Amino acid sequence: MAPPDPPLLELRDVTRQLPEGAVLVRDVTLVFRRGEFVAVTGPSGSGKSSLLYLLGLLDRPSAGHVLLEGRDTARLSTNELAALRLQKLGFVFQFHFLLPEFSALDNVEIPIRRLGRLKGAAVRDRAMALLAALGLGDAARKLPEQLSGGMRQRAAIARALANDPALILADEPTGNLDTANAAAVFDIFERLAREEGRTVIVVTHDPDLAKRATRRIHLVDGRIVSDSG
Numbered sequence: 001m002a003p004p005d006p007p008l009l010e011l012r013d014v015t016r017q018l019p020e021g022a023v024l025v026r027d028v029t030l031v032f033r034r035g036e037f038v039a040v041t042g043p044s045g046s047g048k049s050s051l052l053y054l055l056g057l058l059d060r061p062s063a064g065h066v067l068l069e070g071r072d073t074a075r076l077s078t079n080e081l082a083a084l085r086l087q088k089l090g091f092v093f094q095f096h097f098l099l100p101e102f103s104a105l106d107n108v109e110i111p112i113r114r115l116g117r118l119k120g121a122a123v124r125d126r127a128m129a130l131l132a133a134l135g136l137g138d139a140a141r142k143l144p145e146q147l148s149g150g151m152r153q154r155a156a157i158a159r160a161l162a163n164d165p166a167l168i169l170a171d172e173p174t175g176n177l178d179t180a181n182a183a184a185v186f187d188i189f190e191r192l193a194r195e196e197g198r199t200v201i202v203v204t205h206d207p208d209l210a211k212r213a214t215r216r217i218h219l220v221d222g223r224i225v226s227d228s229g
């Protein structure tokens with residue numbers, strides 16, 4: 001019998017400590033499976049962003065291990081980690097970080113071209129399809145400054161989905177949005193997890209939005225104090 005698939009992402013006894021001594025994340029062990037929709041909550045300064053950076057292979061732990069699809073990422077070089085992020089992970093931040101001089105369409109095309117799996121018209125077709133699926137079909141050729149805040153954040157989500165990632169990581173993605181646009185972003189995340197089987201991990205301050213996740217992880221002082229479905 002074939003062995004079961006490993007979890008998508010795993011943290012084993014992970015600690016992140018700064019050289020000057022501050023401990024941002026303490027001895028965290030977590031397993032994430034495909035299709036989970038997870039909210040990470042906790043007071044300001046509790047280590048939520050630090051945890052997300054570890055999950056997103058943007059920071060390396062000072063102790064412990066981060067495994068993606070069963071593979072220990074400690075052995076990978078910085079370039080190998082960047083390649084893995086481009087292929088498997090999508091990021092959404094509080095600020096959209098769209099390139100201001102490029103259209104929404106160009107912004108979504110850039111990571112597709114960088115990965116290099118698709119060529120020519122297929123790149124544009126995929127980017128257009130992603131934007132259209134997020135209600136931005138008519139706005140694809142607009143610059144970020146010509147879009148509303150909610151539209152910009154949806155364009156940022158389209159860009160995060162460019163290379164069909166298994167994992168979406170979002171850090172306060174609704175922090176700059178009004179209630180209706182924030183709810184729309186969570187509708188999208190819910191769909192990405194439930195219908196498309198992606199794992200979505202969202203840091204949020206908003207308890208009402210956190211309730212919509214299927215699992216909630218609460219941090220205090222860099223430690224997990226609760227983890228509930």
Ligand SMILES: Nc1ncnc2c1ncn2[C@@H]1O[C@H](COP(=O)(O)OP(=O)(O)OP(=O)(O)O)[C@@H](O)[C@H]1O
Pocket residue numbers: 018022024042043044045046047048049050051
């Ligand atoms: N590179 C760094 N150098 C020094 N201190 C840092 C660094 N990164 C984070 N910290 C500190 O570590 C703690 C955890 O930060 P982190 O940003 O992970 O918390 P957070 O829960 O995301 O906070 P917030 O909700 O305010 O964004 C904070 O006290 C922060 O000031």
